[in-house]
Amino acid sequence: MSQAVPLDRPRRLLDLEIDGRTTRAPEGATILDACRAEGVDTPTMCYAGNLTPVNACRVCMVEVEGSRVLVPACSRPVEDGMKVQTDTERVRHSRKLVMEFLASSVDTSLASTDWLRWMGEYGADPSRYGAAMEPMETGERDERWAGHHHDPDPTIAETVAQPVKVDNELYVRDYERCVLCYKCVEACGVDAQNTFAIAVAGRGFDARISTEFAVPLDESACVYCGNCIGVCPTGALMFKSEHDMRAEETWDEDAQTVTNTICPYCGVGCELEVHVQDNEIVKVSSPEDHSVTSGHLCIKGRFGFSYVQSRRGRDDRRPR
Amino acid sequence: MEAAPTAEERAAVDGLLGPPETGWVGATERSADDLRVVRAGREAREQRHLLLPALHALQAGVGWISRGGLNYVCQRLSVPPAEAYGVATFYAMFSVEERPANVVHVCDDLACRGAGGLALCGELERDAGPEGADAGGWTWVRSPCLGMCEQAPAVFAQRAGRPEVALGGATRETVAEVVAPDSAVICAGGVGAPQTADAGSRDSLRLLRRAGVVDPTSIDDYRAHGGYEALRAAYEMGPGRVIEAITEAKLLGRGGAAFPTGVKWQAVSTQPAGPRYVVCNADESEPGTFKDRVVMEQDPFAVVESLTVAGFACGADRGFVYIRGEYPLATERMEHAIGEARRHGSLGDDVMGSGRTFDIELRRGAGAYICGEETALFNSLEGKRGEPRNKPPFPVTFGVFGRPTAINNVETLINVLEVLRIGADAYAAIGTEGSTGPRLFCLSGAVERPGVYEVEHGATVRDLIALAGGVPRGSTLKAVLLGGAAGGFVGPDMLDARLTFEDARQGGYTLGSGVIMVFDERADLVDLCLRIARFFRDESCGQCVPCRVGTVRQEEALHRLVAGTPIGSAQDELALIDEVARVMRDASICGLGQTAANAVQSAISKLGVFDGGAA
Ligand SMILES: Cc1cc2nc3c(=O)[nH]c(=O)nc-3n(C[C@H](O)[C@H](O)[C@H](O)COP(=O)(O)O)c2cc1C
Ligand code: SF4
Ligand code: SF4
Ligand code: SF4
Ligand code: FES
Numbered sequence: 032m033s034q035a036v037p038l039d040r041p042r043r044l045l046d047l048e049i050d051g052r053t054t055r056a057p058e059g060a061t062i063l064d065a066c067r068a069e070g071v072d073t074p075t076m077c078y079a080g081n082l083t084p085v086n087a088c089r090v091c092m093v094e095v096e097g098s099r100v101l102v103p104a105c106s107r108p109v110e111d112g113m114k115v116q117t118d119t120e121r122v123r124h125s126r127k128l129v130m131e132f133l134a135s136s137v138d139t140s141l142a143s144t145d146w147l148r149w150m151g152e153y154g155a156d157p158s159r160y161g162a163a164m165e166p167m168e169t170g171e172r173d174e175r176w177a178g179h180h181h182d183p184d185p186t187i188a189e190t191v192a193q194p195v196k197v198d199n200e201l202y203v204r205d206y207e208r209c210v211l212c213y214k215c216v217e218a219c220g221v222d223a224q225n226t227f228a229i230a231v232a233g234r235g236f237d238a239r240i241s242t243e244f245a246v247p248l249d250e251s252a253c254v255y256c257g258n259c260i261g262v263c264p265t266g267a268l269m270f271k272s273e274h275d276m277r278a279e280e281t282w283d284e285d286a287q288t289v290t291n292t293i294c295p296y297c298g299v300g301c302e303l304e305v306h307v308q309d310n311e312i313v314k315v316s317s318p319e320d321h322s323v324t325s326g327h328l329c330i331k332g333r334f335g336f337s338y339v340q341s342r343r344g345r346d347d348r349r350p351r
Numbered sequence: 352m353e354a355a356p357t358a359e360e361r362a363a364v365d366g367l368l369g370p371p372e373t374g375w376v377g378a379t380e381r382s383a384d385d386l387r388v389v390r391a392g393r394e395a396r397e398q399r400h401l402l403l404p405a406l407h408a409l410q411a412g413v414g415w416i417s418r419g420g421l422n423y424v425c426q427r428l429s430v431p432p433a434e435a436y437g438v439a440t441f442y443a444m445f446s447v448e449e450r451p452a453n454v455v456h457v458c459d460d461l462a463c464r465g466a467g468g469l470a471l472c473g474e475l476e477r478d479a480g481p482e483g484a485d486a487g488g489w490t491w492v493r494s495p496c497l498g499m500c501e502q503a504p505a506v507f508a509q510r511a512g513r514p515e516v517a518l519g520g521a522t523r524e525t526v527a528e529v530v531a532p533d534s535a536v537i538c539a540g541g542v543g544a545p546q547t548a549d550a551g552s553r554d555s556l557r558l559l560r561r562a563g564v565v566d567p568t569s570i571d572d573y574r575a576h577g578g579y580e581a582l583r584a585a586y587e588m589g590p591g592r593v594i595e596a597i598t599e600a601k602l603l604g605r606g607g608a609a610f611p612t613g614v615k616w617q618a619v620s621t622q623p624a625g626p627r628y629v630v631c632n633a634d635e636s637e638p639g640t641f642k643d644r645v646v647m648e649q650d651p652f653a654v655v656e657s658l659t660v661a662g663f664a665c666g667a668d669r670g671f672v673y674i675r676g677e678y679p680l681a682t683e684r685m686e687h688a689i690g691e692a693r694r695h696g697s698l699g700d701d702v703m704g705s706g707r708t709f710d711i712e713l714r715r716g717a718g719a720y721i722c723g724e725e726t727a728l729f730n731s732l733e734g735k736r737g738e739p740r741n742k743p744p745f746p747v748t749f750g751v752f753g754r755p756t757a758i759n760n761v762e763t764l765i766n767v768l769e770v771l772r773i774g775a776d777a778y779a780a781i782g783t784e785g786s787t788g789p790r791l792f793c794l795s796g797a798v799e800r801p802g803v804y805e806v807e808h809g810a811t812v813r814d815l816i817a818l819a820g821g822v823p824r825g826s827t828l829k830a831v832l833l834g835g836a837a838g839g840f841v842g843p844d845m846l847d848a849r850l851t852f853e854d855a856r857q858g859g860y861t862l863g864s865g866v867i868m869v870f871d872e873r874a875d876l877v878d879l880c881l882r883i884a885r886f887f888r889d890e891s892c893g894q895c896v897p898c899r900v901g902t903v904r905q906e907e908a909l910h911r912l913v914a915g916t917p918i919g920s921a922q923d924e925l926a927l928i929d930e931v932a933r934v935m936r937d938a939s940i941c942g943l944g945q946t947a948a949n950a951v952q953s954a955i956s957k958l959g960v961f962d963g964g965a966a
Contacts, residue, residue, distance in 0.1 A: 086741050087895050089938040100945060101937045106741060121937060125897070128934035132900035159927070160904055161911070161918055178443035178718060178889045179482075179492060182881075183907045185914040211893070227431030231736065231893075232440040234719070236903045238893030241440075243432035244418050244447065252431065 047113040062093055062104035062115055071117050074126055074149040076133070076142075077212035078105040079262055081325040082222045085213045090129045090149075093117045101125055123153060130155035135163070136190045136236075138208045141266030166192035166207065173245040175237035189236065195274070198247035201255050201334050203274045204240075208267035211238060215259030215268060223327040228253040257333035261316055261326050270314040283308060291318075294332035299323060301332050312336045354418035361423060363412030364405055368427055377426040395429035400752075402430055402734030406439055407676075407715060414511030415446045430734070441736045441892075443494075443718030444509065444676050451485045452511035453530040456494035456677070457521070458504055460638050460886065461832065461879055462795040462868055463496075466503035467521075474523045489530035495720065495886055496638035496836075497677050500795035500868070501802045502541045507677045510534075515679045538680035543645035545802040546818065557769050557789045558762065559805045562649035567684050570691045573652040579697060581771040585660045586705050588771075590620060593664040597767060599775035601787045606632055606723075606760030607837070607863050607942070609852050612767070615757055618747035619665040622755035627667040630732075630751060630758040631658050633674040633681070634716050634723035637835035638886060639866035642791040643761035645803045647674070647681035650765070651688035657764035659692075659702065659709050660771070665757045668708045673728050676716040686713055720890040724941050725750075725758045727892065738894045739941035762791055762865075782808030786851035790865065794819040797826060797871035806850075813846040815867050826871035830958055834863025836883050837946035839953030840876075861949075876960045877913060880951050884909050887947040898944025901935040905948060912961055925961060928952075 042057035049069050056065040061084070066073045077088040084106035092101035096114035101122065104115075116122065130150050133139055135157035139146060149155075164187045172193055183189060195205040211231070219229050228251045232241040242251035260268040269277075276282040287308045294301040301324045304316045315333050319326035356364070356377075365371070373388070374381035376395070405424045409416050416439050425432045439445045446454075457475065459468045472493060479486035482493060499505035502519020508529045509515050518525055519541050529536050546552055547563035556562075566572040573579070585593045598613025619627055631654060635643040647654055658670045672689075674682055689711050692698040698710050714732055716722045722731045726740035729751040750756020766788055770778045779787045786808035792815050795801045799820025806815065812831060822828050830840050838861040841848065848858055855862050870876070884906035893899045908928050911917050917924040932948030939945045954960045 085894075086940070089895050089897050089940070092938045100939075103741070121933075124930070125934045125938040128901075128930060129896050129938065132896050132904065132934075136900050136903070159918065161907065174448070176443070176446070177441055178495065180885075180889060182885070183903070183910050185907070185910040185916050188907060189903050210896075211899070228433055230431070230433040230437035232437045233893070234441050235889060235891040235893040236899055238899065241433065241436065243421065243436040251433065 045109055045111040045113075047109050047111070047115065049115045050117055056109045058109075060109050062095075062102070062107050062109055062113075063091060065109050065115075066093075066104060066117060073104055073117065074130070074146070074153075075105055076146065076210060076264060077214065079214055079264075079319070081319050081327070082214055082217045082262060085217070087213055088129065088133070088210065090126055090133075092122060092125045092129075094119050094122055127153040127155050131157050131160070133210050135160045135188055137210050137265070138192070139210065139265055141208060142210075142264055146264075161188035162186065163188055164190045164192060166194060169194045169196075170245065172206070172237065172239055173232075173241060175233055177234040177237070180235075180237065191239075196247075197271070197274070199249050199255070199271075201271055201330075202257060202260055203269055203271050204248075205267050205269060205274070206239060208265045209240060210265055210267075211240070212264060214262040214264065215240060218258040218262045218327065219253075223258045223325070224254070224256050226252055226254055226256070229259065255330040255334060256328060257315075257330070258327045260333075261328070272313050276308075276313065282313075287313065294328070296331040296335065301328055303328070303332055305336070311340060354422055356419040356423035357413075357417075359413055360409060360417065360420040363408045364420070364423055364427060366412070367404055367408040368401065371427060376429075377423055398428045399430055399734040400732060401428055402435060402438055403714065403717060403731060406435075406442075406445055407717065410445050410509070410511075410717075411515070412512060414452045414509075415449050417447075417449070421447075428734075434735075438734065438736055441719060442676075442716075445717055450483070451488050451490045453489035454509045455489065455491040455526050455529060456497065456507045456509075457491055457526075458495070458497045458499070458506065459493045459882070460496035461836070461882060462500035462639060462801075463504040464878070464882065465796075465870075465874060468504035471504055471506075471521060471523065471526070475526065478523070488532070491526065494677075495889065496636070496640075498635055498641045498644050498675060499541075500639055500641055500793065501543065503795065503801075507679075517677060517679050538683070540648050540680050543641075543649060543802055544804075545800045546804050547649075556805055558646070558765055558791055559650075559803070561653065562645065565650065565652075567649050567651055568687055568691075570652060570688070570695050570697070573650075577772070578652055579656055579703065581768040582656050582660055582663070582697075582703065584771045585663055586703070586707075590664045590666065593660065593771070594620060596770055596775040597664070600770040600778040602763065602766055602770060602778075603786065603852060604760055605762035605766070605790070605865070607637070607834075609862075612759060612763055615747060615759075616661065616664050619667070619755045619757040622748060626669070626752070626754050627665055628751050628754055628756045629658055629661040629665055629667045629670040630725075630728070630756055631670065631672040631761060631764055632723060632725065632728060632758055633672055633678075633685075633761050634728060635675050635678075635761070635864070636716075636720040636723050636890075637837060637864045637866065638883075639795060639832060639835045639868045640793050640864040641795075642793050642803045642865055644675070644678050644681050646761055646765060646791075647678070647685050651681075651684040652692065653765045653768060654685065654761055655688050655692050655698070655711060657767045658711060659698065660767055661757055661759065661764060662709045663707065665755075667757070668710070670709065670711045671732060671751065672711060672713045673722070673732060674713060674715055676718050682713070682715060689713055719892075720886075721892045721941075721943055724943060727941070728758070729756070736892070738892045739943075741940060760864075783849075783851045783853070785853035790850070790862075792850070792865045792867050794867050794869070796832075796869040797822050797828070797874070798869050799823055808851050809849055811847050811849050812841070812867060815850070816846070816869060822869060822871055826873070828869060829872050829874055830870045830876060830954075832866060832868040832870070832879075832950065834861035835866040836886050836950055837861075837942070838863040838866060839949050840958055841953070842958055876954055876958060880954050880960060881906070881909055881913065883950045887943070891943060891947070895938075895940045895944060897934045897938040898940070898947060901931050901939075901944065902947050905931050905935075905951065909951065921961065925955065928955070 086103035094116040731737040
């Protein structure tokens with residue numbers, strides 16, 4: 032029996048120029064897509080293939096002929112005849128400063144290896160804005176009132192440094208690593224989970240990811256799908272297992288294996304990537320480009336793995 | 352887990368939304384029906400745009416937004432609490448912590464600072480403790496420009512359960528009276544437009560023609576002074592010819608971006624069928640700007656009429672006025688004018704017997720400069736955080752509620768009445784080739800008679816200062832801030848600069864929102880730079896990195912310079928400030944970040960404020 036296969040409307044190819052080279056890209060593609068197709072390395076932070084672009088970080092900026100200001104490559108669709116420059120002094124300056132701004136205010140040390148490489152390539156030096164501020168008390172940042180900050184201390188550079196929030200057994204929120212890329216909010220919202228447990232609160236430099244009234248996660252609407260963890264680019268959101276192992280200095284990615292399997296809980300068939308170290312599952316992810324999940328899971332696939340490890344005779348944590 | 356609202360909180364919210372219909376949206380009793388009928392889904396979520404008014408109701412009624420209160424609003428409007436909290440914490444007028452019932456916001460911004468604002472802050476600190484401390488049922492906090500620069504120093508008071516007040520010429524005694532439990536203080540509305548009191552110069556006035564002459568609360572008086580003639584003319588002309596007239600008059604937007612209004616209206620009017628909107632941008636929060644406030648206080652029907660014309664031309668049957676939250680008197684007058692227009696059939700289902708529908712809703716901002724940016728304003732209207740959107744798409748295709756929208760500044764709109772009154776040709780003959788028509792300027796600081804002044808495009812800075820009585824006897828002019836905090840400083844050498852769009856573009860200055868703030872030898876320019884840097888740091892929405900962090904780094908570098916503790920040399924700091932300025936200008940999402948360095952940069956390059964290191 033033959034079956035109709037729905038196809039997308041064929042997309043028109045548009046001619047454009049990137050750094051003086053002519054190329055073609057399908058209508059609807061972004062400048063970033065076109066750059067990547069051309070092998071033009073373009074730094075990104077807030078962009079993710081499985082989320083709506085928010086173009087908030089501004090590290091992917093390019094020059095487009097006719098535009099007064101630089102343009103975010105990650106979200107601007109290509110146009111016929113567009114002339115794009117990705118390596119001018121203006122572009123390099125903006126990218127470098129954005130990297131410095133982020134790294135001088137946020138701990139980006141656990142961001143992707145690409146990010147750390149870009150920092151080097153663009154000569155970003157976060158230390159030139161002064162000595163980093165001491166971490167704030169827990170909850171201090173959550174109390175800031177929009178439009179009312181105190182004069183800065185001229186001896187330090189303000190940061191978002193603060194203690195990690197550990198309020199449940201499954202994952203931690205280490206907001207001193209938060210670059211405010213909006214990805215977790217999108218994943219928790221209409222882009223994946225539709226749970227709306229977290230949102231951006233506050234304003235300006237005091238903007239932060241928060242539950243209502245900064246309540247702990249177990250008092251919020253969170254369903255522990257972990258999709259926010261999956262998209263977080265800087266390790267601000269992290270499996271508690273990973274967080275604890277890092278604290279004990281036993282986390283060792285080189286010693287880990289990743290096994291792809293199908294989630295056993297229900298019939299949807301989500302693909303899981305099971306990360307194992309020393310024969311223990313240390314975290315679970317899903318491939319961003321997987322047709323079923325787009326990288327997103329539910330609490331069962333994400334966190335419900337302890338049964339795999341409850342080996343007879345070894346599990347002494349069993350409730351009596 | 353679910354914090355419940357108090358009876359007071361319920362009453363405050365129900366006062367706005369009416370009593371809840373079912374247990375699903377917060378009624379205390381569940382009816383038998385509730386067990387069978389669910390009211391949720393899209394219809395419920397479409398009420399989201401009432402979030403800001405509901406938060407206002409709580410804040411004004413109870414004095415703060417508690418967990419129980421927020422939960423109740425969320426239940427009523429089907430909004431997730433985390434998102435509502437994100438919205439509530441975006442605005443300076445809302446508090447999510449319990450605080451004294453009376454909060455006095457004391458302007459310490461550019462015009463008020465030197466005119467008693469800082470001194471008042473000092474006295475309050477002495478008598479009432481630090482900002483935010485409970486001084487027995489009231490507290491005080493510093494505030495960015497309150498849009499009353501001509502009456503400096505200004506204060507604005509939120510008083511739970513009682514009307515808000517904004518007052519000029521404030522003193523320690525004013526503050527005491529405002530917060531007193533038996534206070535009878537109400538908004539007075541100062542002179543605002545001194546030119547209108549001067550019989551000799553009245554004849555040349557167009558935009559301020561009625562200001563100070565008509566009774567701003569009477570639609571009959573408005574009609575007796577030529578009101579509603581423009582709308583009648585528009586109905587006779589038809590939408591196409593109205594837009595043609597606006598285009599031929601070469602009317603450019605007065606909100607700061609100088610975009611041709613005719614082009615904007617044409618674009619909206621030719622969008623595919625479906626709801627369209629017109630919006631009046633009355634958020635006026637650019638430091639030094641108060642013209643829109645004066646217009647709304649003294650001639651509110653003109654704003655109502657001109658928005659009605661805009662709706663007709665663009666094919667919209669609904670309009671919004673988004674008014675600055677700290678403008679209680681203008682809000683009252685606009686609210687009254689809209690109500691009167693409705694009562695007299697000038698708004699509603701059959702406007703002036705024409706069979707056409709048009710109505711206006713007034714919405715209040717809540718303390719966020721960024722909500723004057725058009726796309727941030729749309730988000731705010733929709734009950735979201737006031738974060739600007741990425742453009743394109745532009746408002747003419749994707750505006751409020753994702754629909755085609757024509758958004759215009761108050762002053763732009765009232766110019767439309769003048770175009771229709773005298774005809775496009777006559778209007779285009781006023782002013783210069785590239786800048787047609789009359790223009791309002793906000794004179795404040797070191798001038799004899801601060802206020803809103805109307806001139807024809809082409810007048811110079813010197814002309815305007817002269818209109819305002821010149822700098823006070825015995826003082827000398829040191830600098831002028833043109834266009835507000837997003838504009839820039841010029842020195843005395845620029846007094847003959849003509850205030851037209853084309854001259855400004857060529858001369859590297861800006862008219863912005865018509866700010867002309869004059870400083871004499873007593874002004875501390877370094878201190879002003881610090882205040883401007885603080886303003887942008889406070890008002891950045893925080894969405895994009897160049898502005899969110901750049902405004903912080905700019906302020907820090909200035910403070911290091913002033914403290915005499917530069918990293919490297921003072922020259923290194925100035926170079927760093929320049930680098931920060933470039934990325935803000937080039938890579939920020941919206942005009943706030945793109946202009947956040949302008950004034951500081953101009954003070955450095957044109958006035959040499961940091962020549963030779965600090966100060
Ligand atoms: C940060 C920022 C604040 C703004 N504030 C205002 C404002 O308070 N009032 C206003 O009319 N326009 C303001 N604008 C300009 C608006 O975005 C928009 O250009 C204007 O409302 C269009 O109206 P017009 O064409 O009549 O000028 C602001 C722009 C920016 C970037
Ligand atoms: S775990 Fe899931 S529900 Fe919880 S905050 Fe993250 S995305 Fe939202
Ligand atoms: S927590 Fe992570 S995903 Fe969320 S905004 Fe911060 S950096 Fe982005
Ligand atoms: S430039 Fe500033 S105000 Fe504008 S979107 Fe970016 S952070 Fe927000
Ligand atoms: S990756 Fe484009 S703006 Fe963040």
